Amino acid sequence: GKIYQSLLALPDIDDISDYRFKALALNIRSKGVLAIGKPLESVRLRIQIDEYLKTVKEIEKNHEFIWDALNRISEPAILRTLGEQQTNELRGWLELNLIARRSNMLPAKIEPWISQWYQIYDGHSAGAYFAVNLLEESRRIYIKPARIALMLPFSGRLEKVADAIQNGFMYAYYQDRNLDQEPAVELEIINASTDVSEFNAQYLQAIENGADFIVGPISKELINYLQNQDKLAVPTLTLNYAEIKKEPTLNLYQFGLRPEDEAEQIADLALAEGRNLAVTLVPDTEWGARLQLAFSERFEALGGRVVGSEIFPGKKNDYSKSIKKLLNLDTSNSRRSIIQQVIGEPVKFEPRRRQDVDMVFIAANSRQARLIKPQLKFHRAQTLPVYATSNISSSSGNPDDDRDLDGIQFVDIPWMLDSSDNQDFKRIRQYWPDSSKPFSRLYALGIDAYRLIPALRRLMINPGETVQLNTGQLSVDMNGRVKRALLLATYDKGVTRLLEQPGNRLQPPQ
Incomplete structure (x- = not known):
């Protein structure tokens, strides 16, 4: 459209002699290609801009633009790009972004990976400030519960739904527990009532028992109740959404598979x-x-x-x-x-x-x-x-x-469309051969509910950032609602x- 025509009208960078105008032209072009859905091209242009910047403040601002554009590229697209011939500068940025995604910004994972990144990309432009800031941010904002209460309705009409979500959640819990070197998170599983007053009593009792993070409920009525509170005592990730969007409730996050x-x-x-x-x-x-x-x-x-x-x-x-x-x-x-x-x-x-x-x-x-x-x-x-x-x-x-x-x-979701190399998908089918298609997506929801926990606060503070999980490329808006970017198929x-x-x-x- 108009943006594309404007980009065509811009002068060639090589025809501009003044470095300040070169930086300006590259800046305009990078914003334009980003607006028409070409984030990788925007990153390439931003890397060129670095050559013409003089102050630390200008460089840091440019690196923030690079990071924003990188966050708009899907993980498969990043991997494809890394499989091709690229400059060392671009490869460094792509791999750093991949580290942030795959570590889920957990300090125990991101610290050794970034240390390894420094060894490979010594002297990279992101090394002086950006990689250091990533480490500091991971220590500051990730959620690390000591005890999680999983509150789902294991009886009644939603019993099979709850069972599938629980299976996915428990799979992720034990899978990640085997990989982590840190003390294991305690887990309490509660058969949640669908009655508001009974659920509230269970919720408060779970906190009394030491839960510092709660996953559930599923019922919209119960989520409406939680959303109507001024704040919640502990971070809570519901597995559905309230019926009406309202002002954010402190510590409430909402995640589900909304059609x-x-x-x-x-x-x-x-x-x-x-x-x-x-x-x-x-x-x-x-x-x-x-x-x-x-x-x-x-x-x-x-x-x-x-x-x-x-x-x-x-x-x-x-x-x-x-x-x-x-x-x-x-x-x-x-x-x-x-x-x-x-x-x-x-x-x-x-x-x-x-x-x-x-x-x-x-x-x-x-x-x-x-x-x-x-x-x-x-x-x-x-x-x-x-x-x-x-x-x-x-x-x-x-x-x-x-x-x-x-x-x-x-x-x-990727779980349904792109599972050929997905180890989670293969293991779930192995452990639960009867994980039939009507409930298959709920296994993915359970896995992602567990793995999303550490990143929730970071994603809410940085709405442009995403994590690639089984239910899509996930982000969190300022109201604590998880958004999913999905795959397209025919x-x-x-x-x-x-x-x-x-x-x-x-x-x-x-």
């Missing part, structure tokens, strides 16, 4: 690909209404227009009535009837779908999506891109069953295939 996050990121993705006019098709359920609202609000807030919305009967198989209304084919057929009545004889007529649309957002499970895609094609919408949430992801594992999903673009011949994303990765919803 609304996915709908919002689909809106980001579609707009980044130039889709500005959308229609939505969702089931006649409360869940469908939530996703339709999340997508529409995000899409229109960023300049898109939702020009039509319809619901379909989720328990049925024929959605043609809803699809015809969505595409204005019913109006087209009405015009034919009127013309025939006027002239008194049949007319040759080709129904024509609406032309003021360039994408379809659907909220559907895999069964519904397998029915919707062919019906869209039948009703002359075969050229419209279709976007969906991870709920379309099939558990059949049979490409022949899933060919009707071909071409639908959707987002999902179905091709009935098999999921990862897609390249605009700007290397989707931005987590704001």
Whole structure:
């Protein structure tokens, strides 16, 4: 767009003789390429700027820009770049950022790794200030609980959900315990009540027993209760979100697998690909209404227009009535009837779908999506891109069953889409062979809930920073809500295939 055209209009750096103007031109260019989703190119330009800076303050500010751009690059993209020929300066920055991510800023991990980094990159520009500051920050802001209380509802309707989360959490607890040299964290597991007053008594008793960090609950009603407190006595990481966003509650962090996050990121993705006019098709359920609202609000807030919305009967198989209304084919057929009545004889007529649309957002499970895609094609919408949430992801594992999903673009967590080299995924399948697909994501949530604990405060203080875990590239906003940037995929011949994303990765919803 306009930013890209402005970048083309900038003079070539080699044509500028004054070093001050060179630094200014590089600065403008680096901000521009970052804005159009090219953080690696921005880093390269910022490294060049270093040559023209004179004061420590200028250099430190430039290094902060470099770090911000590095944090916008996905970990797989960093690894790919390191596998190619690079300058020593760029390699040093990339590896330093990788250290910060993989150590989770735990002092016990980051200190030996940065010591090793200094040996490899002696004299690197980040060595004098930036690497030292990372060490100091890791000691200052990471959370190191001595006793964690895991409060989940192990009886009742959420029993299987709680069991899957607990299995993932316990796996991470014992896995990391074997790796750490520090004293083991104590762990108390509590069958949390869903009654507010009973839960509150359990919560206070857990603290009385020595818990200095609490994980849970799941129930939105209980999370609403916690959010309504002025502050919590100990840091608490809930595994769902309150129904309403409010002013931050001290020590409250919220983390979960909200489908609304996915709908919002689909809106980001579609707009980044130039889709500005959308229609939505969702089931006649409360869940469908939530996703339709999340997508529409995000899409229109960023300049898109939702020009039509319809619901379909989720328990049925024929959605043609809803699809015809969505595409204005019913109006087209009405015009034919009127013309025939006027002239008194049949007319040759080709129904024509609406032309003021360039994408379809659907909220559907895999069964519904397998029915919707062919019906869209039948009703002359075969050229419209279709976007969906991870709920379309099939558990059949049979490409022949899933060919009707071909071409639908959707987002999902790395655990589901990029698990071939994931040791956590392989071990979970080994330890719990029955970790079936309906609950598979919850194992990942449990693992990440444990591993996210040390980084929560750092991520909240530095909203631009992220950690790459099994449920996505995670950040924490100023309200303590964990945001997930997900992977993009499609179905091709009935098999999921990862897609390249605009700007290397989707931005987590704001």
